[in-house]
Each structure stands twice: as structure tokens, then as C-alpha cells.
Amino acid sequence: MTVTASGTPAAPGERGLPHWEAAPDDLPAAIREIKAALRARIEASGRTVGEVFGVIEARVRAQVEEIAADKARGATVWPVIDYADIEAGTVSAQDVAALHRRGCLIVRGHFDHDQALGWDQEMLDYVEGNQFFESYRGPADDFFASVGSRPEIYPIYWSPPQMQARQSERMASVQAFLNAQWTSESDGVQWFDPARDSLYPDRIRRRPAGTNSGGLGPHLDPGTLDLWMTQAYQRAFRHLFDGTVEQYDPWDAAHRTGGPQYEGTTMCSAFRTFQGWTALSDMDHDQGVLHTVPIPEAMGFLMLRPLLDDVPDDDMCGVTVNQTFPASARWHPLLLEALSGIPDVRAGDSVWWHCDTIHSVAPVTDQRGWGNVMYIPAAPWCPRNERYAASVREAFLTGSSPADFPAEHYERSWPDRFGPDRLNDIGRRGLGLG
Numbered sequence: 001m002t003v004t005a006s007g008t009p010a011a012p013g014e015r016g017l018p019h020w021e022a023a024p025d026d027l028p029a030a031i032r033e034i035k036a037a038l039r040a041r042i043e044a045s046g047r048t049v050g051e052v053f054g055v056i057e058a059r060v061r062a063q064v065e066e067i068a069a070d071k072a073r074g075a076t077v078w079p080v081i082d083y084a085d086i087e088a089g090t091v092s093a094q095d096v097a098a099l100h101r102r103g104c105l106i107v108r109g110h111f112d113h114d115q116a117l118g119w120d121q122e123m124l125d126y127v128e129g130n131q132f133f134e135s136y137r138g139p140a141d142d143f144f145a146s147v148g149s150r151p152e153i154y155p156i157y158w159s160p161p162q163m164q165a166r167q168s169e170r171m172a173s174v175q176a177f178l179n180a181q182w183t184s185e186s187d188g189v190q191w192f193d194p195a196r197d198s199l200y201p202d203r204i205r206r207r208p209a210g211t212n213s214g215g216l217g218p219h220l221d222p223g224t225l226d227l228w229m230t231q232a233y234q235r236a237f238r239h240l241f242d243g244t245v246e247q248y249d250p251w252d253a254a255h256r257t258g259g260p261q262y263e264g265t266t267m268c269s270a271f272r273t274f275q276g277w278t279a280l281s282d283m284d285h286d287q288g289v290l291h292t293v294p295i296p297e298a299m300g301f302l303m304l305r306p307l308l309d310d311v312p313d314d315d316m317c318g319v320t321v322n323q324t325f326p327a328s329a330r331w332h333p334l335l336l337e338a339l340s341g342i343p344d345v346r347a348g349d350s351v352w353w354h355c356d357t358i359h360s361v362a363p364v365t366d367q368r369g370w371g372n373v374m375y376i377p378a379a380p381w382c383p384r385n386e387r388y389a390a391s392v393r394e395a396f397l398t399g400s401s402p403a404d405f406p407a408e409h410y411e412r413s414w415p416d417r418f419g420p421d422r423l424n425d426i427g428r429r430g431l432g433l434g
């Protein structure tokens with residue numbers, strides 16, 4: 001399948017919006033300029049900024065209330081689907097609707113429980129056998145470094161269990177199911193190939209029993225100021241700014257899979273339909289687990305909120321380059337009301353959330369049991385991911401840390417990392433070798 005994106009001509013109403021394809025030098029000036037231009041664009045449509053924001057706010061508020069009602073009657077907010085139903089194609093229309101509405105999902109029994117526990121042990125043997133703890137130089141990641149000084153996030157990418165999971169049929173079928181929730185083709189353009197993943201390599205987390213952790217505050221990962229300031233994102237979010245806010249669809253991939261992202265320590269070069277991880281230990285819902293604001297439309301709220309009058313002209317509600325995009329009690333209290341944690345999960349279950357959703361990790365004191373996961377998202381083949389795949393191939397072949405991550409390269413000399421001779425068809429296609 002040929003995937004093409006980018007190069008579509010500007011729509012008539014699109015002219016005049018300033019854009020910066022790399023982070024501007026004078027951020028406050030650029031913020032003032034883009035905010036004025038976006039307000040003018042909205043007002044040119046005959047609507048006010050307040051009215052347009054009100055449309056999104058009402059949609060979001062209805063969901064916040066529904067989620068509060070679900071919690072009050074003890075219902076699980078996160079949709080749960082059995083892997084067997086995904087594999088057999090027997091997921092009910094009701095479950096698909098819940099996934100679409102909430103933008104997050106638990107896949108029960110994605111992998112066999114014993115297999116996941118075996119992978120966890122194998123990973124530990126892999127790092128121990130290669131003297132990782134003796135050679136560990138401390139956290140090199142600005143963001144996760146705030147968690148603590150112990151290696152909780154291991155900068156390990158190429159262990160046999162990680163690669164086995166990434167190139168497994170089971171992972172491919174879940175990724176294809178999740179990708180299919182998006183509109184991947186419109187205006188005669190195939191924005192991504194829902195049936196082919198690009199094997200975005202990420203790390204593992206191993207959090208031992210007894211851990212005290214402050215968690216991670218609510219934030220989102222798809223970008224920072226580039227979400228308002230680059231031409232591709234201005235097109236992706238066009239309905240928010242051109243008077244057609246009712247047509248804003250968080251599942252529309254149009255213009256999202258080709259453009260650049262501003263450089264920075266928190267950047268992700270890939271387009272991910274969903275972020276995800278696979279549990280390698282059993283975890284209870286109250287042991288410092290992942291939370292999301294399970295409302296995909298909240299992205300529209302986050303994008304429009306800085307344009308209201310109460311936000312200083314040079315402020316995007318705290319969003320700036322080189323830091324994750326925060327959701328805050330000051331600017332987004334309505335959204336944070338809906339923060340919802342995952343239910344209990346078992347080793348082998350996987351956890352997924354739409355790439356634009358706000359997420360956080362709850363604090364924990366004296367954690368019960370392990371909290372071990374491997375991060376494997378759904379990052380379908382598209383121009384942006386194809387470009388990044390070239391550097392992933394190089395990192396894979398040399399055992400290096402991938403380009404999106406700190407250049408730590410622990411595994412270069414590890415003899416038992418996963419080698420090219422063990423790639424199957426899914427793995428070769430995902431790396432662009434097939």
C-alpha cells in the first residue's frame with residue numbers, strides 16, 4: 001500500500017496564518033502573534049472565540065458528568081476488551097463505541113500471564129547478566145529524572161522479550177484494531193497504513209515493591225507549541241479555528257502524519273494513534289498507576305483555552321517548548337475532574353490511551369508488589385514514522401539508544417540482545433527491512 005501525505009495546497013481560508021516550522025527564537029512574541037491570528041481566524045468565521053470554546057466545553061462537560069456518574073455507581077470508567085475477541089473479530093459494537101468515547105482501553109489477556117511473567121524474569125536476567133546495575137550512570141532523561149534517582153525507567157530497548165512482543169502477531173492484531181478507530185484516509189490521501197506498525201522502540205519500567213513515588217503530573221505528549229504553530233497541525237486542528245468546531249474529530253488523522261515536531265528532550269518523532277504498555281507484573285488499581293482524562297475531545301478544549309481573554313497574551317496556558325504539555329488546575333479544572341485510573345491489571349494485559357489524551361501517574365507509598373511494564377505504542381506506518389524508522393534500523397543493528405531518547409547506548413556491547421536473524425515478517429516490515 002502506498003502512503004502519501006503532505007503537500008496538499010492551502011485551503012482558501014487558510015492563508016494568512018503565521019507558522020513556524022522550527023521553534024521560534026522569541027517565544028513570547030510568536031505566542032502573541034499566533035494567538036492574535038487564531039482569534040482573528042475564528043472571528044472571520046462570524047463566531048466569537050467564547051462561543052466556539054463554549055461548544056467544545058459543553059461536549060466535554062457532558063462527558064465529565066457521565067464519567068462522574070459512572071464512578072458514583074461503581075462502574076469501571078476504562079473500557080475492557082478481551083484479546084480473544086479482538087483476534088476473532090467479535091468485539092461488540094457497544095465495546096467499540098465505549099473505546100471511541102473514552103479513547104482508552106484495557107486489553108485483557110493480550111499475552112498469556114505466564115509468558116508475561118517469563119518475559120519479566122528474562123528482562124531482569126538480561127540486564128543483570130550484562131552488569132547493567134554496575135554500569136548504570138544515573139538518569140539522563142530530564143523529564144523522568146524527576147521521579148527519583150533509582151533506575152525505575154530502564155533505558156533498554158533491544159532485549160529479546162521487547163522485540164518478541166513488538167513483532168508478535170498478538171501485538172499486530174491489537175495495533176490494527178486500535179488504528180482502525182481512526183480515519184486513516186480522507187480527501188484522497190492515505191494518511192497512514194492501519195495494518196502496518198513501525199515498531200517504535202521505547203523503554204521498560206521496573207518498579208519494585210516498597211517504592212515511594214511522587215508520580216507524574218497530568219500532561220499530554222503529542223507536542224507543545226508546534227500544535228498551534230506549525231502548518232501541518234494548523235491544518236489538523238482547522239475545525240477548531242475556522243468556524244466549524246462541530247466537525248472537530250479527534251480520530252481524524254488528516255495532516256497529522258507528515259509534519260515536523262519541535263526538537264526537544266520530550267519530543268516523540270513518531271505519530272502514535274495510541275500510547276500503550278504491556279503489564280509484566282500484576283498491579284492493583286491503587287498502587288501508583290496510570291490515570292487518563294478519558295475524553296478525546298478534551299484536546300479541542302486544550303487548544304482553544306489559551307485564546308480566552310483571561311490568559312495573558314504571551315501565555316499558552318503554560319505550554320512551552322522542551323517541557324511536556326501540562327494540564328493544570330489553574331486552566332483546566334473541568335478536565336481534571338475526570339481523571340480516571342486503570343482498574344487492576346494482570347501481567348499480560350495491555351493498557352492503551354489515545355495519543356492526545358491527558359494522562360498522569362498517581363503517587364504511591366510503600367508500593368505493594370512490582371510495577372513492571374514495557375512501553376509499546378501503536379505507531380502505524382506513515383511518512384513521519386517511515387522517516388524515523390531509518391534511525392531506528394541503525395539503532396537496532398548497533399544496539400544503540402533510539403534517536404528520540406538520551407544517547408546512553410548501554411546495549412551496544414551486550415552479546416545477547418535481539419539480533420536481525422531473529423526478525424520475523426512483522427519485525428522486518430516494521431523496521432522497513434522487508
Ligand SMILES: [Fe+2]
Nearest residue numbers: 219220221359
Ligand atoms: Fe506522557
